[in-house]
Amino acid sequence: MKFRSFLRDKAVFLTAYGLALSFVLVFLLVLRLSLYSIWFIAGVLVLAPAAGLLAEYMQKRAYYRQVADLLSHLDKKFLLMELLERPSFAEGEIFYEVLRRTGKAMNDEIAFYKRQSGEYREFVETWVHEIKTPIASSKLLIENHPDGVTRSIGEEIDKIDGFVEQALYYSRSNSVEKDYLVKKSSLKELVYAAVRRHASSLIHNKVTVSVEEVDYTVYTDRKWVDFILGQLLVNSIKYKKDPARIRIYAQEWENSIALYLSDNGIGMTEADAARAFEKGFTGENGRRYAKSTGMGLYLCKKLCDKLGLSITLTAYPQNGTTVRIVFPKGSMHLI
Secondary structure, three states: OOHHHHHHHOHHHHHHHHHHHHHHHHHHHHOOOOHHHHHHHHHHHHHHHHHHHHHHHHHHHHHHHHHHHHHHHOOOHHHHHHHOOOOOOHHHHHHHHHHHHHHHHHHHHHHHHHHHHHHHHHHHHHHHHHHHHHHHHHHHHHHHOOOHHHHHHHHHHHHHHHHHHHHHHHHHHHHHHHOOOOEEEEHHHHHHHHHHHOHHHHHHOOEEEEEEOOOOEEEEOHHHHHHHHHHHHHHHHHOOOOOEEEEEEEEEOOOEEEEEEEEOOOOOOHHHHHOOOOOOOOHHHHHHOOOOOOOHHHHHHHHHHHHOOEEEEEEOOOOOEEEEEEEEOOOHHHO
């Protein structure tokens, strides 16, 4: 709050007071008081309001400076009211009350949409669990009646199952911390479990998978990592180039273990690779070669961030894609 701005707000008062002071001084001259008396009265009439205005300015400046400092240092600006003290002047009390009421209204609005979001999430999870039953029954019927048609139907059902699983993990992705268990895990077991789960799709699409040097121990949640690896395998299958090959290997660094999943597929442009983890981004390949939702890699990135893992992607047009997941060493995640 600048003093010039403060005086500008007091312009009406200062103008009226100046006119009144001038009238008083003229009246005193008409009464023929001594100049000493007139100067004394004028000094008192000027200094007293000036001191009051200065005190008011200092009080307001200190308060509004405190507000500005708190706001600039807060990462979450909406917490301002939790730290702000109630001011001792009337104008500040009005300002404080307005902030308090708007803050309460905002919290009520957030609580309302949070409840709605929670209800929607519960519905999606319930729906996913319900639809898993007919999917499993359909797979069982296909296994009992094997032929060319049922195999084709089975492939489509596998795709439906993948999209359903994607929906489930998306609904849970905002609250991973409530649904994960970080523990000591074998990276080799994690990789082989993901490959086995997608074995039928890999075999049908004639994709050769080689797993090398993955005998390491990491600390992570097995279920979430299995989903992440599954999404990467699905992408490699979807954007394959014959003869299709996927190479999975790991490297040990000083403070981490890096897992690589590399394929020889159609790859992507540098511009698309830079945006691959964006929500809903399908890129040139997603539009040209396959119907893509743009959610797979987005979920991989989001879940890796929640689990404290790093994920990066390197790709070149018609020259394959390599995804790297970095697991920190040690058991600090358990804390």
